[in-house]
Amino acid sequence: MEDHGIVTLDPQGRVASWTAEAGRIGGWSAAEIVGRPFSVFYPPDDVAAGKPGRELAIAAERGRFADEGWRVRKDGSRFWAEVEITALFDGQQRLLGFGKVTRDMTKRRDAEEALRLSEERFRLLVHSVQDYGIFMLDPGGRISSWNAGAERIKGWTADEAIGQHFSMFYPPEDVAAGKPDWELEVAAEQGRLEDEGWRVRKDGSRFWANVVITALFDDRHRLQGFGKVTRDMTERRNAEQALRERRRLVGHLVDAQEVERRRIAWDVHDESIQSMVAVGMRLQLLASRLPEPHASAVAGLDESVQAAIGRLRGLVSRLRPPELDRHGLVEAVSGYVDEVAGRWGLEHSVHDELTAEPSPEAAITVYRICQEALSNVHKHARATRVDVRMSTVDNGTLVRITDDGVGTASDDAGAGHFGLVEMHERAEAAHGWLSVTSTPGQGTVVEFWLPMLPDLTGLEP
Template sequence: MSIRNLLDDKKLIDLQRFQLLVDAITDYAIYMLDIDGRVVSWNAGAQKFKGYTSEEIIGQHFSQFYIPEDQKAGVPALALQIAETEGRYEIEGWRVRKDGSYFWASVIIDAIREDGRLLGFAKITRDITDRKKAEEALRLSEQQFRLLVQGVTDYAIYMLDKDGYVSNWNSGAQRIKGYRQEEVIGTHFSRFYTPEDQRSGVPQRALLTARTEGRFEQEGWRVRKDGSQFRAHVVIDPIYNAFSEFVGYAKITRDITEKYEAAVALKKTEQALQHSQKMETIGKLTGGIAHDFNNLLQIISGNLQLLSAEIAGNQHAERRVTNALAGVRRGAKLASYLLSFGRRQALDPKVVNIGRFVIDMEDMLQRSLGETIEVETILADDLWNTFVDVAQVENALLNLAVNARDAMESVGKLTIEISNAVLDENYARTHAEVNPGEYVMLAVSDVGSGMLPEVVAQVFEPFFSTKPEGKGTGLGLSMVYGFVKQSGGHVNIYSELGYGTTVKLYLPRSTEQEGKLTIQPLEKIVGGAETILVAEDDDEVRTTAIEILMGLGYKVLHASDAESALAIVDTGVKIDLLFTDVVMPGTLRSPELARKARERLPNLAVLFTSGYTQNAIVHGGRLDGGVELLSKPYSREALARKVRSVLANCKQHKT
C-alpha cells in the first residue's frame, strides 16, 4: 500500500472521529450548509432543540429556522453574504423550532473554503433562551429599579465613585438639593455640606466610616443649591461588584427639617411648660407667705409710726425709728416683688400708649443710671395702645435699666425700643403660655457682658442673680416676668456672651382709646371726724390701725371678723367708711360683707386692705371695677390720704 493511500486512510479515520464527536454533542446544533444555504449535515444537538430529524431537514434551506419577519427582511441571505465576504457571521436572535415555538439562539456561521474556493458554511447554533430570559428579567428589574429610584421624590438617592464624586442622581435629589443632573454629576459630594463641616473634614470621615465599618448614618445640616440649609438624615453604604471589588458608595439623604424643627419646638415647649409649672408652684408659695409677712410688716410699721409721735424731739430715737421704717419699706418691696413674680399682685391697669409714657420717663431713667450711660429711645410710628398697670411698667423698665447698667459696669449704651409686634401661631406653638395675636413690644438692650445660655435659662427665677453677693436680691427680673405674664403678655430674652443682652416685653394690644394719665399731687395729711368701722382678724394689726385712725381724729368701731362687723352695721349706728381686710376667717367673706353693709347703708364708703388679695377682689390679675384697695404694709400718710380719697369719691358718686 502506497504512502498516499495510508494518508488518505488516516484522513478518513480522523474525519469519522470528528463526525462522531459532532454527532455526540447535544448542547449545540452543529451542521453544514452548501453554498446556497441548504442543510447538508445534521447533528444530535440540532435535532434536540430544533426538533427536526436529519431525514426531515437535510436538503432543506436553513432560512426556515428564521422567524417570518426575518425571512421577509432577507436576514438569512444577508447572514450568508457576510459570512462569505468577511469569513464569519455572529449574532443572537429569535429562531423557530419544528413545532413553531420560538427560542433565543446564539448563531455563528463560518465560511468553508478549500484552495480559496467556497465549499459551503459551517453553522453552530446554541439555545440560550434561559440565559436570555434571565438577562431580560435582570434588565426589567434594573429598569424597574431605575424607575423606582427616579420616582422617589422624598429621598435623594444617588451614587458616588470611590473618591466621592457623584455618578448618578435621582429626582428626589434634585427636588431636595435643587441641582439638576447635569449640574451635579462629576462634582464632589462635599459641596452639600456646610462650610464648617467641610473645614472640619466631615465628608471625608463619612466615606471612611462607610468603607471601614460598612455603613455611615448621621443627622446634620446640609446646603441646597440656593445656599439655604436643611436638616438631613444621611446614610452612606459601600458598594461592591460581583467580584467583591469596591466600586463606590450608595448615598440616601432625607430632608427631615420639619421633623427636626417639630422636635426642637416640642422640647422647647416641654421646657417652657416645666419652667411655667415651677414658676406657678413658687408663685403659690410666695402668695401664701405674703399675707402673713405683710401683716407682720404692718404691725411693725404701725407701731413704729405711733412711736415716732411719742418720741418727737429725741433725735437719736427718731433716727432709729426712721432706720427701722426704711427696713419695713425694703421688706414691703421684697414682698411686692414676690407677689409680682407669683402673679398675685393686684394690678390696676389703664389703656396707655407706652411710647409716650417711656418718653416721659427718660429724664428719671437718666438720673437713675448716671451720666456715663447713654440712653437712646427708639419709637416706631403709629404705636398701638396697651392695657397695663403703668406703675408696674415703670418698675419693670427701671429694673431692666438698672440690670443693664450693672452688666455694662456703668459705662455704655442702653437702647429702649418700642414697636408693634404680631406673634403668630408658629411662635405660640414653640413658646409656652403665649397666645397668638397683636402686642406692643418694649425692648431693653445693653452692650454689656452678656450671659451663657444656661444662665439665661435661670434669670427669671426668684433669688437668682448674676451680681456679686449682697449686690442684688435676685427678684428684679422675676418681678418683671410675673408682671408681664399676669398682664397676659410674654417675655423673651436674648443674650450673647461678650456682646450684650436684650429683654423683650410683649404687652397685649388694646383697641380702646387712651385715658388721660394724671399724677395726683401729694396732699397735706389730714384726718376727719367721720366714723370708720375697722374689720381685721389680726389683733395687733387691728390695734395699730385703730390708733392711727383715732390719732387722725376719726371715731373708730372695730370687729375681728366679717360676721361681727355686719352685726355692728345691723345695730343702725352711723358708719361712714368700712375699712376691712380682704382675707378673714369665717363663712362670711369680705366682699360679701361690703355688699350687705352697703345694702343697709347706701352711703357707706368701702376701703379694702390686704397683704395678699387672692381672688376675692382681684380677677384675671386685675382689681374688680370700683374697688378701692390699700395694700399692706401701709404708712400713716398713705392710710390718711386713701381714707380721705375714698370718702370724697363716695360723696361725689352719690351726688
C-alpha cells in the same frame, strides 16, 4: 455537544447533516430536514430581507459568522438563538459547505430582559422619588447621578450638580474641618456611614439632614463609588424640639405644683392641725370640768374638731403622702389604694414586682398618675374590682392598673377627660409613656412606664 444543535450545510445552504440536539431545539427529525434549505429556521421577514444568504456569503468570505436573533421551530414558535456559521474548505480552498452551531438562548435572553426591565423600573423609581435625595458619587466624591428628590431637597438641577464635589452640600465649618472626606473614608472602611447634621441648599439656607452613605464595591472589592441618600428632617427635628420644650415646661409646672402642694401640706400640718389639736385639748379639759348638760355639748364640739383634724390629715396625705418619703412608693400606693378602694367598696390588690426603687421624682409621678387613674375608675368605670401591678422593666418603672368595669371602645377610652390628658402629660414630662386600652364590657387597662432616673439631657444644638 449538549445544548448545541450542530448542523452541516452544503455550499447552497441545504441541510446535509442533523444532530439529535439540533432536533431537540428545532423540532425536526433528520428525515424531515435533511435536504431542505436552512432558511426554514428564519422568520419570514428575515427570509424576505435575504438574511440567510447574506450570512452564508459573509461566512464564506471571512471564514466565520456569528449572530444572535430570532429563529423558528417546526411548530412555528420562535426562540432566541446564538448562531455560529463556519465555512468549510478543502486543501485547495474550495468551499465544501458550512458547519452551523445553534444554541437556544431564550431563557438567558428572557432573564436579561427581565433584569433590564427591573433595572429600568428601579431607575425610574429612584429618579421619581421626591422625599429622598438619592445620588451617586465617584470614588473621589464627585456627583455622577442625581434624582428629582435631590433637586427638590437641595435646589440644584442635575445639570448643575453632576460633576461637582458633594462637599458643596456642607456648611463652611464642616468643609474646613474635613468632614466630607472623613465621611467617605469611614464609609469606604466600614461599608456605610449614617449621620445627622446641617446641610446647605443652593440658596444658602440650611436644613437638618439624615444622610446615609454606602460604599459600592465590584466583585474584586475595588471601590467604584458611593451611593448617598439624604432626607430633609428639619420638620421632624423642629417638632421634636417643640415636644421637648413642651415636656420641659410641663415638667416645670408639675415640679411647681409639687412644691406648692408640699408647702400647703406643711402649713396645714404645722399650723392648722396643731392649732386644732390645741383647741381639742382645751375642749376636753373644759368638758371634764363642766356639769351636764354643758359637758356633753362641749364634748360634741370636741368630736367635731377631731373630725375636722381627720379631714385635714387626709388632705395633707393627698397633697404630699408622708408614706412616700418614709417608706417608699409601694407603701404609699398600697395605703392609698386600701383607703380609697375600701371607701368605694371595690375589691382591690397591689402587686409589688419592683427590683429597684425609682427616683423621688419618678415616685411622685407614679403616685399622682395612680391617684388620677383610680379616680377615673371610681367616676366612670362602674367596676367591682381594681388591681395595681408595679414592676421594674427596661431600667424604669412599669405600672399597670386594671379594672373590670364597663369599658369602652378603644378609640374613645378617656376621650374628653381632663384627667387622662393630665396623666399623659405627667408621663411625657418624666420622659415616659402612657397608654389606655379598653374593651366594652371587659374593663380598662391603664399602663405607663417611667425611667428610673430623671432625664437630665438638654436640647440638641
